[in-house]
């Protein structure tokens with residue numbers, strides 16, 4: 001297949017991924033003497049921090065996504081190809097993709113991260129994840145389908161499992177989604193399901209470590225826990241999920257929580273591509289880069305954002321997987337690429353930590369700023385809304401999100417509870433096109449050893 005990219009007198013910079021890093025880099029190269037070729041498997045940029053709001057019906061899916069071609073309309077040096085990237089052929093400076101090979105002079109990998117199931121096959125097969133818009137829509141449909149099903153059953157154990165929701169992973173995503181589900185239980189479900197005894201519905205947040213929001217301050221950790229307690233979320237710390245099958249989430253060999261709804265938010269791996277030097281790939285599939293974002297052992301291949309493992313003096317375990325890291329690295333790399341083209345020496349990257357925040361529910365959020373500043377509650381919540389609103393791409397998206405949030409705030413309820421995408425786990429196909437059910441039939445029962453289970457709090 002021919003990718004039909006025009007020949008240019010300028011060097012070609014190929015960027016894989018239009019997430020936070022790739023998007024910013026391509027924008028910063030608008031006036032540079034390069035041809036920018038962006039490749040992504042989706043034709044939209046996805047604002048991941050608000051995925052949980054799509055999953056819980058607070059926001060429409062298309063208010064957190066924006067078409068790539070619309071973002072770059074008018075940028076003369078920009079070309080987009082929608083394709084799945086399969087690998088890198090370093091010897092020929094080409095990228096192997098589902099639409100054919102693409103030659104590069106400089107390659108930038110901004111492929112983000114993938115859910116890490118820590119090798120627990122039963123969880124990978126049966127739990128829901130929240131990394132993409134289809135994931136979020138599936139989760140929303142699945143939870144509401146299970147509520148409908150709960151009305152029909154007379155078996156108390158089955159009803160309990162259909163109503164219970166277990167969120168695994170006490171990082172920002174786990175905290176945000178369990179808080180949002182608890183609000184739905186309080187404000188939305190009593191009106192929608194008056195026949196249902198909602199005292200039967202339990203929301204569990206299970207975390208392997210000793211605290212929620214691992215990387216945040218102790219004050220934020222304690223405030224978030226207190227907010228969730230007040231909302232009736234059952235937080236279980238120091239609890240590692242071991243196995244999930246037949247509607248039972250096992251946290252020891254014999255003890256389990258009955259649930260048909262498990263949301264796995266317990267960790268992520270980098271999304272490295274085949275063809276890179278093995279020595280550069282870390283244990284959690286990130287790509288080791290130097291302070292210029294250059295991939296270890298390479299001169300014209302770079303990685304930014306979640307997929308890049310950059311160790312700095314301040315952060316010897318690597319920079320966190322956060323949107324501002326990806327954006328700052330992108331802006332810095334754009335300047336460095338231009339320095340390289342001018343024959344100058346690139347400059348070292350320095351991360352400017354602007355703080356972290358997590359929302360728990362309406363009027364309740366926790367915020368940690370540099371120099372130990374911590375605030376919470378209504379002020380934290382307003383800051384969270386404001387920052388996420390200005391970061392959303394596109395005026396329409398900002399307006400739609402604002403209207404949806406205002407509606408939810410004043411009506412105490414999420415607007416979007418349609419099951420427009422009926423979801424059946426058994427219909428999910430893996431990369432090779434096999435259905436999960438066929439795989440399940442072919443897979444012997446999984447028996448994890450305790451050492452196979454490790455779930456550090458995720459960065460979200």
Ligand SMILES: Cc1cc2nc3c(=O)[nH]c(=O)nc-3n(C[C@H](O)[C@H](O)[C@H](O)COP(=O)(O)OP(=O)(O)OC[C@H]3O[C@@H](n4cnc5c(N)ncnc54)[C@H](O)[C@@H]3O)c2cc1C
Pocket residue numbers: 016017018019020021022039040041042044045046048049050051052083084085086110111112113130131172173271304305306307321322323324326357459460
């Ligand atoms: C639910 C959730 C909540 C989060 N909340 C926060 C938050 O509140 N604050 C915060 O700072 N961070 C948050 N994060 C993390 C933040 O979203 C990431 O740090 C950020 O998206 C990283 O940007 P990136 O450019 O490295 O990758 P991404 O934004 O993940 O983009 C990667 C892109 O690469 C494309 N891609 C990947 N592999 C291929 C391939 N092989 N072929 C073609 N295309 C490919 C993908 O389609 C995607 O568009 C959250 C993440 C999640 C999942």
